[in-house]
Amino acid sequence: MARLIDLQDPLNSDAYSEQNLEQPQTKTSLFCLWMKMSLIQPLLTRRGFSTSSQNLVASVLFERLPVVIPKIDPVVYAFQEFSFRWRQQYQRRYPDEFLDKSDARGKGDYQIDYVPAPRVTEADKNNDRRSLQRALDRRLYLLLYGKSYGAPSGKPVWHFPEKVYESEETMRKCAESALKSVIGDLSSTYFVGNAPMGHMVVQPTDDQSRSPSFKRFFFKSQVIAKNKYNIEKCEDFVWVTKDELMEYFPEQAEFFNKMIIS
Structure with a gap:
């Protein structure tokens, strides 16, 4: 047997x-x-994955790129002008017959009366920070005023578009959901990469001793071919430059100054 x-x-x-x-x-x-x-x-035994009660929050730095070329520094402009004159002085000259033919081209053509758009807009004059038509030579970042995760006593504060991670596939998906809940449509946006541009650990204050600490991850997204958004789910919003952004986050100014390079 x-x-x-x-x-x-x-x-x-x-x-x-x-x-x-x-x-x-x-x-x-x-x-x-x-x-x-x-x-x-x-x-053969089943692997165990570590679980943590610490919450994760995805925040979005929604930026508008410069619309016009920034003004050139006077020192840089003087050097460029000197370099141009130097090249003109020692460049190789063409025979006159070639120059005459080239000069004859375009004679008699009409001239277009071109008036460049002003670099300083009405929004700049009125300091309208709710408009995207301002600081055309700078990058602008969207800030919301309302309830934010981890805010003391649930009071409204200035913050970036955010969302607490729940069951999304990745943290980037969570960031996309955060921005979509604010502007409604992501067709005119572009997320830069899949990894966050930075993160910070937020510890509870003395008034929030019972609240757990959490990690906030920042993702960058850019405005694509749009001059106005219908911002929702907030009491107020502003589009600010990097220097103006520090006024809204004085305690984290050093952190944001290092994270936002441009």
């Missing part, structure tokens, strides 16, 4: 007789089998 043998126990008296143990080849085979099972057994 056949019996089942436990191979994980090479020293089982029921599995192997004393006669088989006396043979050198059998002893070597048993030792090798025991070693293999010792190495494989931990791999």
Whole structure:
């Protein structure tokens, strides 16, 4: 009658007789089998993943890129003008017949009366920070005024578009949901990369001793071909430059100054 043998126990008296143990080849085979099972057994067990009660928050730095070229510094402009004159002085000249033909081109053509758009807009004059038509040569960042996760006593504060991580596939998906809940549509936005541009650990204050600490991850997104958004789910909003942004976060000014390079 056949019996089942436990191979994980090479020293089982029921599995192997004393006669088989006396043979050198059998002893070597048993030792090798025991070693293999010792190495494989931990791999067969289910891995345990560490869980933490610490909450994760995804915030979005929604920025509008410069619309016009920034003004050139006077020192840089003087150097560029000097370099141009230097090249003009020592450049290789073409024969006159080539220059005459090239000069003849375009004669008699009409001239277009071109008036460049002003660099300083009405929003700049009125300091209207709710408008995207301001600081055209600077980057602007969207800030919301309302309830924010971790705010003391649930009071409204200035913050970036945010969302607490729940069951999203990635933190970037969570950031996309945060921005979508504010502007409604992501077709005119572009998220830069999948990884966050920075993160910070927020510790509870003395008034929030019972509240747990949480981690806030910042993702960058950019405005694409749009001059106005219908901002929702907030009491107020502003579009501010990097320098103006520090006025709203005086305690985290050093952190944001390092994270926002441009």
